[in-house]
Amino acid sequence: MDFGGHGLSSHYSPGFPYDHQNFVSEVRRVAAALKWNRFSLLGHSFGGTVGGMFSCIFPEMVDKLVLLESSPFILESNELENMLTYKRSAIEHMLQVEASEKPSHVVSPEEMLQGFLKNNSHVGDECAKLLLQRGTTQVATGLLLNRDRRITRPEYYFNFISRELFVHSIRKLQARVLLIKATQGYYDVRRENDANMELMLFVTNSLRSILKERFQYVQVPGNHYVHMNQPQHMAGVISSFLLSKERIRAQL
Template sequence: MGLLSELKLAVPWGHIAAKAWGSQQAPPILCLHGWLDNANSFDRLIPLLPKDFYYVAMDFGGHGLSSHYSPGLPYYHQNFVSEIRRVAAALKWSRFSLLGHSFGGVVGGMFSCIFPEMVDKLILLDSTPFALDSKEIPNLLTYKRKAIEHTLQLEATQKPSRVVSAAEMLQGFLKNNSHVGEEGGQLILQRGTTQVATGLALNRDRRIALPEHCFDFVSRELFVHAMKQLQARVLLIKSSQGFYDVRRDNDDDREPMLFLLDTLKSALKERFQFVEVPGNHYVHLNQPQRVASIICSFLQGEGGATQP
């Protein structure tokens, strides 16, 4: 299944970039990448998935080849959720499935609860439908303050993007993303950088460099309520060496994940499927064959394909 096309979808601040595989007449699946990644993180997985779907992998605003938000406008979690609605409107989709890795799954999960009638199936790759505020309550106001101060600092300094050699860029990327292999790192940087005269510069907006810009932490009460709104069938694929918390400091605590799984099972019953696979947070990029057959079965299983 070759890449069909690169898409540029108009939005008020510029465009959302995306890449598409398959026939536009087939049932659509929107693929949502992780925080600071881009649409290329699905390049090795999508060719292994069923050919009778139309796959569109978007770059969230400020990521990949998508436009940065206008100066002065902050990035908030709900902005990313609304980008899904904008993409669906631009492509004239009334119902579709979502495939989200990490942050993309958290954004897709919130969208699926706000617009339940629009989402047929929700596939979460080492992700959860929401980020729980389990240990975050004492920090939430600090995050809001940091997000505002970080933006003001960047606006005041107006430093140009750092330009480095391709080798240095890859080395830095792999150092900050220990779960990504070299081949996967090159794929993500291919879409995440621009060649300039003296080397490579990162495309992404520096305002999204702090996770508190991008994640909304929700209470357990809100999570339980939201899961009851879901109409989609949900598949959650957990990597055995993946992440259990947005904050890596809390990664040893599995209790919030168990709570999430229990809530999903209770709310969705037979509409929820959980599978654990060997691998790390980027198993879909490093060893895509480990998750592809599970996703294929889920997509082609009960309920079948839904036309747009």
């Protein structure tokens, strides 16, 4: 599904901010529309975090949770001291964009592709073209980005939580959880100067300790976008997890 303001989904109304919990609400809304009482969730990066938060708020609804390069919640580290700055910036940015009279920027398909690749260097040409199919709209003079311009830096709408709240929340999980980590994943793409893997270790150790046999961790070769660049590295792992109750190998 495309969250609000993304892909082919509608943008939020002026004055209504984008927030992590709003996206969780959208998952519940889709489930209600489809009349699903119990189902599995799969999400990559921020999408996995939304799925994890949903699985803890509505634990009885989620049978299996697949996290691709993700965590059930976003733990605060040095972000805590910036929290109020993020919230202020999000409000100011929303007001600036809504007050802007600038028309949406129309560019040629090739210019759009090259701009996307420049900002997402770990995604290949073919994957970029696939993402832009839902991420853009064709108009007479070129392509328009579909994403709401109010959505920029993700930390503006993240809900950072403490370690204590993380542990309390994942104790609510009823789902079996599969976490797939790429060898050159998130920390290489998003936090290139951050060699501190301690937070990720805390996440995996906590999930393993609390969920026990309901938690599985698999590492695959690739970068943060391995699910698009090399789907063969994880397709079999995910299929085995969804179809079987038996544990799968911890590393490929």
